[in-house]
Amino acid sequence: DELESLLALLPPRIQAALHAHPRRLQLLEVVLDLGRRPIARFSDGDFVLSEELLTYEDIGRALENMGDIGGDNRAGINRTLHRISVIRNRAGAVVGLTCRVGRAIRGSAELCRDLLASGRSVLLMGRPGVGKTTAIREISRILSDEYGRRVVIVDTSNEIGGDGDVPHPGIGSARRMQVPNPDDQHLVLIEAVENHTPQVVIVDEIGTELEAAAARTISQRGVQMIATAHGHTLENLLKNPCLNDLIGGVCSVTLGDDEARRRRVQKSVLEREGPPTFTAAVEMNEVGEWRVHLDVGVAVDTLLAGYA
DSSP, X not given: OHHHHHHTTSOHXXXXXXXXXXTGGGOOEEEEETTSOOEEEETTXXXXXXXXXXXXXXXXXXXXXXXXXXXXXXXXXXXXXXXXXEEEOTTSOEXXXXXXXXXXXXXXXXXXXXXXXXXXXXXXXXXXXXXXXXXXXXXXXXXXXXXXXXXXXXXXXXXXXXXXXXXXXXXXXXXXXXXXXXXXXXXXXXXXXXXXXXXEEEEEEEOSHHHHHHHHHHHHTTOEEEEXXXXXXXXXXXXXXXXXXXXXXXXXXXXOHHHHHHHTSOSEEEEEOSOOSOSEEXXXXXXXXXXXXXXXXXXXXXXXXXXX
């Protein structure tokens, strides 16, 4: 039923092509670009839906049926998990759409259930489309419904809890705070802790230094943090100066002659600056294939020792 809500945005010829497609239930995205052929994206490649090129009327039809476009050029469909991202021309007019299918999938977070039960803060990483948002949506449901914890979701683009004022049932009984301006996500994170006494705070896409600092503040207050971050692996995150504070930060240390000789390294080395905000990290390599770092501090120290 929710997939039909997304398909209803599309021009009739594209709807018909998708309804006739045998793999429509595995659909990931529909891409609509002005003057080009519409494309359906699946996990193993793209499929051209029509040889007829898209017009302004086709784009306009989709815009009429979706929610308001936010400052991050994203919109949704009320009471669903779908996300529509827009591409604009220099005058600000919409000339392209990426319609991503959102799904609440039971069991998508089973690989880290033991970490959730332990109360540890967990950071999820992975390339776009690997299922990070789907996983933290299921984590919200598990922690709120099955473990009875007070969960607050900071939902910047309404991707976790869906569009509209009433959150999607896929997040269980977790509460959801919407973010009016994407640049204010760090302020809403702090507000969540100060005003709503959560035991768990969940956020998608930590991407700035201010958001990393807010996450550290929350973790230091004894609140369990579950988040995703821009980065494919722990090593990628370590090289990101804005976000490496999430895993302890990096600083340059000059060793004395005796210590450098004892370690058999050069005198200037990189070391972890402090305790990591997230004590466990998950690298989502593929759907169903995760690499779990049970001790982020040890993993970071090992990586930095390799650089030396």
